[in-house]
Amino acid sequence: MAAFGSCLAWAIGLGTPLMLAGGSLVYDGDAGRSDYTAAAAMAVTGRADADLALPREQEMAGKGAVTALRDPDGLFYVGGKVNGRPTRFIVDTGASVVVLSEGDARSAGIDVDPADFGDDMATVGGKSRAAWVRLDRLSIAGYTLRHLDVAVVQGAHTSLLGQNALSQLDGVVQDRNRITLR
Numbered sequence: 553m554a555a556f557g558s559c560l561a562w563a564i565g566l567g568t569p570l571m572l573a574g575g576s577l578v579y580d581g582d583a584g585r586s587d588y589t590a591a592a593a594m595a596v597t598g599r600a601d602a603d604l605a606l607p608r609e610q611e612m613a614g615k616g617a618v619t620a621l622r623d624p625d626g627l628f629y630v631g632g633k634v635n636g637r638p639t640r641f642i643v644d645t646g647a648s649v650v651v652l653s654e655g656d657a658r659s660a661g662i663d664v665d666p667a668d669f670g671d672d673m674a675t676v677g678g679k680s681r682a683a684w685v686r687l688d689r690l691s692i693a694g695y696t697l698r699h700l701d702v703a704v705v706q707g708a709h710t711s712l713l714g715q716n717a718l719s720q721l722d723g724v725v726q727d728r729n730r731i732t733l734r
Contacts, residue, residue, distance in 0.1 A: 616694030616722070622729040630713065630733065632692035634660035639711055641692070643731055645724065647714030650690065650702040651675075656711045657685070657704045664704050673703055681706045693721055693733040 668683035682703040
């Protein structure tokens with residue numbers, strides 16, 4: 553554990569289940585999750601770093617499935633990869649398309665020119681400016697989706713997993729405070 557100004561960070565190596573700040577649970581030894589657990593770190597600054605933090609109590613529910621418990625904010629968060637980079641998503645069954653925050657897009661090697669933010673997109677928070685990009689790959693719940701059109705939205709704080717990705721999975725099952733992607 554180390555402190556950097558107002559930031560406290562932990563580096564965690566291999567182990568069996570590991571608890572990170574904010575209740576994130578990491579399972580070691582699962583081939584589908586080993587990339588997250590080889591060396592995990594979380595900065596505690598009041599907001600989880602999307603590149604490093606796993607969603608709260610996400611677990612592999614079997615080969616090709618992931619289950620997440622409802623977060624205290626009422627949303628479901630799952631970890632995936634955009635172009636090979638770990639990304640934290642809100643599962644949004646009401647969103648038509650996958651939305652990436654500008655930070656998640658940059659982390660995945662997607663450069664969006666400010667002039668490309670030409671489309672208005674209706675969001676829960678009102679209208680936002682969006683730029684459309686085609687991902688090389690999006691990995692979630694044991695699936696790798698290729699050449700998926702997604703919107704990079706100005707001002708988005710968290711990326712959303714929308715219907716253009718969810719509809720390509722075998723199923724999305726919500727049961728009260730749990731959601732499973734297969």
